[in-house]
Amino acid sequence: DGGITQSPKYLFRKEGQNVTLSCEQNLNHDAMYWYRQDPGQGLRLIYYSQIVNDFQKGDIAEGYSVSREKKESFPLTVTSAQKNPTAFYLCASSSIAGGTEAFFGQGTRLTVV
Amino acid sequence: GNSVTQMEGPVTLSEEAFLTINCTYTATGYPSLFWYVQYPGEGLQLLLKATKADDKGSNKGFEATYRKETTSFHLEKGSVQVSDSAVYFCALRSSGTSYGKLTFGQGTILTVHP
Numbered sequence: 001d002g003g004i005t006q007s008p009k010y011l012f013r014k015e016g017q018n019v020t021l022s023c024e025q026n027l028n029h030d031a032m033y034w035y036r037q038d039p040g041q042g043l044r045l046i047y048y049s050q051i052v053n054d055f056q057k058g059d060i061a062e063g064y065s066v067s068r069e070k071k072e073s074f075p076l077t078v079t080s081a082q083k084n085p086t087a088f089y090l091c092a093s094s095s096i097a098g099g100t101e102a103f104f105g106q107g108t109r110l111t112v113v
Numbered sequence: 114g115n116s117v118t119q120m121e122g123p124v125t126l127s128e129e130a131f132l133t134i135n136c137t138y139t140a141t142g143y144p145s146l147f148w149y150v151q152y153p154g155e156g157l158q159l160l161l162k163a164t165k166a167d168d169k170g171s172n173k174g175f176e177a178t179y180r181k182e183t184t185s186f187h188l189e190k191g192s193v194q195v196s197d198s199a200v201y202f203c204a205l206r207s208s209g210t211s212y213g214k215l216t217f218g219q220g221t222i223l224t225v226h227p
Contacts, residue, residue, distance in 0.1 A: 099164035104156035
């Protein structure tokens with residue numbers, strides 16, 4: 001079955017560490033996105049990518065980095081520069097055709113300990 | 114820039130009650146509009162969508178009509194069930210540049226009691 005897979009589901013990070021969240025899709029979608037979700041604030045866009053080796057900052061990119069070396073993969077690194085990283089992170093993918101929806105993974109809950 | 118505004122929540126209803134969740138948007142051009150649903154601890158699932166003015170999206174008893182004149186896309190259901198308890202997000206996807214990225218409202222928590 002086609003879909004989008006995020007791993008791990010739960011992740012714990014110590015202060016000062018970098019961590020990488022995985023996102024893989026087999027939907028043959030060109031566009032991929034990372035969102036952060038905090039209680040009561042909806043979803044905020046971190047980074048997005050339309051093609052391999054190209055990506056753009058979203059609304060809250062500071063303290064995060066991404067890569068897009070393969071069409072199906074779009075990992076997100078939460079760096080030690082991110083001051084408040086505890087959140088629920090959602091990856092999504094979509095066709096770039098107009099009117100099409102985005103498909104979401106199950107999310108990764110990151111907690112700083 | 115684009116923006117989506119949803120009605121304040123949370124919303125609490127009894128089973129079989131009528132549901133309306135208001136959604137208005139600001140966007141240039143002719144965006145596509147979506148409602149997504151999120152169950153606890155999970156990702157978002159598409160509930161319904163509409164891609165042009167006057168289109169009505171529908172799924173699982175939920176409906177929403179794309180009203181360009183009022184820039185609205187209100188979600189309705191005639192008779193809610195306990196299993197409809199979730200967070201509902203209104204979203205738009207612009208028809209122009211910026212890779213067609215989705216812009217979300219803040220979400221509305223719905224709780225349905227038996």
